[in-house]
Amino acid sequence: MKIIKKIYEIWEGALEEKGHEPVLFPVVIPPENFEMEKEHVEGFTPEVFWVTEAGGDKLTVKLALRPTSETAFYQMYNLWIRSYTDLPLKSYQSCAVYRHETKATKPLVRGREFLWIEAHDAFATEKEAREQVAQDMEITKKVLYDALGIPFIFFKRPSWDKFKGAEETYAADSLMPDGKLLQLPSTHYFAQRFSKPFDIKFEDSDGNKKYVHTTSYGPPIWRTVAALVMVHGDDRGLVLPFAVAPVQVVIVPILYKGKEKAVAEKCKKIVDVLGREGIRVKLDDSDKNPGEKYYYWEMKGVPIRLEIGPRDVSEGVVVAVRRDTGSKEKVKDEKLAERLTEIADDTLKNLRERAEKRMMGSIKKAATLKEIEKIVETGIAKVNFCSTDATGEACAEKIKEIGGEVRGTWFGKDDDVNPLGSSPTTNVSRNNDGVNPKGCVVCGKKAKCVVYVGRAY
Amino acid sequence: MKIIKKIYEIWEGALEEKGHEPVLFPVVIPPENFEMEKEHVEGFTPEVFWVTEAGGDKLTVKLALRPTSETAFYQMYNLWIRSYTDLPLKSYQSCAVYRHETKATKPLVRGREFLWIEAHDAFATEKEAREQVAQDMEITKKVLYDALGIPFIFFKRPSWDKFKGAEETYAADSLMPDGKLLQLPSTHYFAQRFSKPFDIKFEDSDGNKKYVHTTSYGPPIWRTVAALVMVHGDDRGLVLPFAVAPVQVVIVPILYKGKEKAVAEKCKKIVDVLGREGIRVKLDDSDKNPGEKYYYWEMKGVPIRLEIGPRDVSEGVVVAVRRDTGSKEKVKDEKLAERLTEIADDTLKNLRERAEKRMMGSIKKAATLKEIEKIVETGIAKVNFCSTDATGEACAEKIKEIGGEVRGTWFGKDDDVNPLGSSPTTNVSRNNDGVNPKGCVVCGKKAKCVVYVGRAY
Numbered sequence: 031m032k033i034i035k036k037i038y039e040i041w042e043g044a045l046e047e048k049g050h051e052p053v054l055f056p057v058v059i060p061p062e063n064f065e066m067e068k069e070h071v072e073g074f075t076p077e078v079f080w081v082t083e084a085g086g087d088k089l090t091v092k093l094a095l096r097p098t099s100e101t102a103f104y105q106m107y108n109l110w111i112r113s114y115t116d117l118p119l120k121s122y123q124s125c126a127v128y129r130h131e132t133k134a135t136k137p138l139v140r141g142r143e144f145l146w147i148e149a150h151d152a153f154a155t156e157k158e159a160r161e162q163v164a165q166d167m168e169i170t171k172k173v174l175y176d177a178l179g180i181p182f183i184f185f186k187r188p189s190w191d192k193f194k195g196a197e198e199t200y201a202a203d204s205l206m207p208d209g210k211l212l213q214l215p216s217t218h219y220f221a222q223r224f225s226k227p228f229d230i231k232f233e234d235s236d237g238n239k240k241y242v243h244t245t246s247y248g249p250p251i252w253r254t255v256a257a258l259v260m261v262h263g264d265d266r267g268l269v270l271p272f273a274v275a276p277v278q279v280v281i282v283p284i285l286y287k288g289k290e291k292a293v294a295e296k297c298k299k300i301v302d303v304l305g306r307e308g309i310r311v312k313l314d315d316s317d318k319n320p321g322e323k324y325y326y327w328e329m330k331g332v333p334i335r336l337e338i339g340p341r342d343v344s345e346g347v348v349v350a351v352r353r354d355t356g357s358k359e360k361v362k363d364e365k366l367a368e369r370l371t372e373i374a375d376d377t378l379k380n381l382r383e384r385a386e387k388r389m390m391g392s393i394k395k396a397a398t399l400k401e402i403e404k405i406v407e408t409g410i411a412k413v414n415f416c417s418t419d420a421t422g423e424a425c426a427e428k429i430k431e432i433g434g435e436v437r438g439t440w441f442g443k444d445d446d447v448n449p450l451g452s453s454p455t456t457n458v459s460r461n462n463d464g465v466n467p468k469g470c471v472v473c474g475k476k477a478k479c480v481v482y483v484g485r486a487y
Numbered sequence: 488m489k490i491i492k493k494i495y496e497i498w499e500g501a502l503e504e505k506g507h508e509p510v511l512f513p514v515v516i517p518p519e520n521f522e523m524e525k526e527h528v529e530g531f532t533p534e535v536f537w538v539t540e541a542g543g544d545k546l547t548v549k550l551a552l553r554p555t556s557e558t559a560f561y562q563m564y565n566l567w568i569r570s571y572t573d574l575p576l577k578s579y580q581s582c583a584v585y586r587h588e589t590k591a592t593k594p595l596v597r598g599r600e601f602l603w604i605e606a607h608d609a610f611a612t613e614k615e616a617r618e619q620v621a622q623d624m625e626i627t628k629k630v631l632y633d634a635l636g637i638p639f640i641f642f643k644r645p646s647w648d649k650f651k652g653a654e655e656t657y658a659a660d661s662l663m664p665d666g667k668l669l670q671l672p673s674t675h676y677f678a679q680r681f682s683k684p685f686d687i688k689f690e691d692s693d694g695n696k697k698y699v700h701t702t703s704y705g706p707p708i709w710r711t712v713a714a715l716v717m718v719h720g721d722d723r724g725l726v727l728p729f730a731v732a733p734v735q736v737v738i739v740p741i742l743y744k745g746k747e748k749a750v751a752e753k754c755k756k757i758v759d760v761l762g763r764e765g766i767r768v769k770l771d772d773s774d775k776n777p778g779e780k781y782y783y784w785e786m787k788g789v790p791i792r793l794e795i796g797p798r799d800v801s802e803g804v805v806v807a808v809r810r811d812t813g814s815k816e817k818v819k820d821e822k823l824a825e826r827l828t829e830i831a832d833d834t835l836k837n838l839r840e841r842a843e844k845r846m847m848g849s850i851k852k853a854a855t856l857k858e859i860e861k862i863v864e865t866g867i868a869k870v871n872f873c874s875t876d877a878t879g880e881a882c883a884e885k886i887k888e889i890g891g892e893v894r895g896t897w898f899g900k901d902d903d904v905n906p907l908g909s910s911p912t913t914n915v916s917r918n919n920d921g922v923n924p925k926g927c928v929v930c931g932k933k934a935k936c937v938v939y940v941g942r943a944y
Contacts, residue, residue: 031508031509031510031511032508032509035509035513039797051488051489052488052489052492053488054488054491054602056600057583057585057600058600075542075543076542076543077541078537078541078542079538079541080538080541081536081537081539081552082536082537082538082539083536083537083539083549084534084535084536084537085533085534085535085587086532086533086588087534092540095538126514128514130541130542143513143514143515211509295516342900459883461888
């Protein structure tokens with residue numbers, strides 16, 4: 031929960047910096063709101079929990095536990111937005127949402143209750159709304175990549191995998207060490223799909239009434255924790271980036287008989303010094319032996335451990351041990367805070383590079399279903415594909431049969447329609463399972479796009 | 488919502504300082520948990536919302552939307568607590584809870600969904616649990632009184648007004664300017680009433696298995712906002728203490744033709760200077776005239792307004808205006824941050840003293856129902872009362888008929904059993920409605936205690 035609170039703080043800060051204001055809407059949504067947008071209600075209805083009783087009595091109207099809150103926000107946007115001077119309107123709420131997941135649930139990854147942030151924005155023009163989608167991606171980078179060292183790729187989801195009610199959905203996938211992709215934030219361009227049924231109009235500067243364009247952005251807080259655990263963790267436990275570590279530096283005194291006092295004093299002094307620098311420091315002066323303490327705090331993911339023994343007192347140094355690499359160094363007392371900040375930065379850089387190398391290095395071209403099947407065991411397959419419109423769904427189903435999911439086109443990447451390049455591999459030129467390497471990897475028909483395929487959580 | 492976030496921050500900080508750790512439990516509680524403590528389930532059942540359907544289907548087991556979370560926490564405390572070394576266990580969660588209120592709901596005061604914090608603590612001994620109750624009162628003082636200037640009195644609630652399932656309930660009441668009392672945090676000593684049905688036992692240092700003693704503490708976040716609005720606000724709008732003001736200082740430039748540039752530059756410089764000091768400062772450089780800006784930011788409760796015109800530029804000063812008193816003063820540029828902090832402190836002191844004087848000054852002794860009726864129109868009546876055990880409930884009902892509620896005995900106050908003192912007033916000695924002034928104000932029987940009566944939200 032402490033990590034979750036830190037992640038919220040970072041994400042809320044990034045949203046507020048870009049002009050979002052915090053709000054909170056009720057946990058329940060009346061059906062008449064919920065049912066306003068056809069695709070949305072059809073998509074979410076199978077997952078909605080309903081509150082139907084209070085005390086001993088049936089409620090006159092049953093109420094939906096919010097699975098997402100577009101239809102709560104938009105009822106108020108209808109009232110709040112009158113003029114172009116009210117735009118853009120950018121609000122977010124930090125809350126739990128509820129979905130009756132039928133797939134196997136997994137802690138932090140897929141739950142029937144989960145913590146997230148949802149930002150709902152309204153704009154005068156399509157252009158501004160699309161710029162918001164790009165800004166949502168920037169915010170994602172600032173939090174996941176810059177602060178937490180988690181790499182990701184924003185894919186434009188195929189039409190059959192869009193958020194229900196969205197015109198377009200862009201979702202950030204990150205590769206987990208087991209070779210599966212975890213969807214992290216997604217951002218959606220709704221065009222006027224919600225503003226029309228909710229009648230959200232504004233008087234423009236030209237005097238005409240127009241419908242707003244809306245977007246929504248959903249950073250999943252629990253899944254971010256899941257990504258931190260899986261992407262950076264190792265066999266000894268968590269490895270936390272400095273920014274979200276509840277304890278950033280742990281001090282373990284190394285006591286020798288008769289010299290306890292000097293060590294204890296130095297430990298306390300360092301707690302004070304680091305505390306004043308705003309570092310979250312913990313002195314473990316429990317009765318456990320140092321080895322047990324190392325084991326315990328490594329499991330908790332504390333980025334830096336300081337070991338302080340009698341010799342360190344006389345030499346005016348401490349021994350700093352990095353959680354990510356295990357490397358040790360002696361640091362002079364007077365340089366400590368400064369050096370710890372450097373180690374923290376370097377740890378983050380190392381975690382990020384390691385994860386990014388793994389993810390980017392896992393991407394391999396595939397020309398056949400068989401190749402896809404092999405590649406997605408550990409990573410991401412890049413393939414020619416007929417279409418991400420509804421016409422391509424049948425081919426995506428074929429890929430699903432061998433365990434892969436079409437995650438979409440790589441947003442902002444200038445992918446050739448032929449990922450195999452001008453000289454297909456021998457394997458492909460043999461074309462041994464009847465697939466045309468220059469066409470869709472499944473049907474062989476003219477490929478309109480390059481898509482990425484992986485196994486998914 | 489920004490004020491709410493600040494209040495959460497202050498309260499969570501105060502709880503963590505006293506050893507509480509953040510957690511989060513599910514929003515739903517299965518009936519077998521919820522029904523574990525008899526008084527608790529009987530007390531809350533009339534108010535519980537039930538989730539009974541998901542998708543199109545009935546759930547096998549209907550689930551209670553948490554009205555409070557003792558029965559969620561204790562299921563886990565049963566698993567987490569094994570030994571005396573696991574104690575005390577002190578956790579809190581910041582969340583919304585849900586109660587089907589049947590009295591008229593009021594924004595921020597009585598809602599079917601409301602934000603609060605709930606701390607649930609377990610101890611080895613009754614003594615430690617009772618010390619926690621006292622510590623909860625200290626935490627309340629630190630937040631409400633010290634940081635927000637809201638005075639309160641902790642009353643020990645009569646047995647008929649306890650939290651359902653509690654052995655004892657202590658609740659902080661604050662007087663609103665309309666003469667009604669608003670209940671703010673409450674803290675409950677549960678003895679072993681929950682630990683027995685939930686089988687929460689620990690092995691003590693003497694080797695024996697014992698049931699823990701538990702307490703809970705519930706700071707209401709929305710009601711704290713309500714108290715801020717009502718206690719400190721005036722006819723021009725909110726008056727916010729510095730600690731929770733989203734904008735602490737607003738700068739309004741006073742522009743004269745030809746001298747705009749120097750003023751604008753000074754304003755920007757001051758934004759930078761104050762920002763670096765960690766002050767939340769807002770420059771209102773909109774097109775509205777200064778009067779409109781004053782009006783707007785006063786309504787929002789901004790504690791300090793700075794007016795900067797051409798003369799202030801040449802004199803090296805700014806004009807600071809206090810929201811609470813409206814008083815103006817010239818402050819030298821180089822003293823600004825320091826002086827603003829003083830004004831903020833002084834504002835808080837003034838708000839606190841004003842509210843405290845009103846509340847404490849409203850307490851008047853009453854010897855008859857008629858006197859109570861008069862006193863509770865604007866304040867709090869202090870009366871002799873037969874008993875706060877069940878035997879006194881009939882007398883409390885009589886008081887209710889004239890609009891007053893028995894709020895309980897003043898915790899920690901050494902009240903004489905005869906609040907009228909040794910020489911009853913003439914009015915009372917006349918005893919004109921048959922009440923024995925030295926006995927219970929209602930039944931005239933021997934008074935066991937002095938209680939306080941008020942109208943309540």
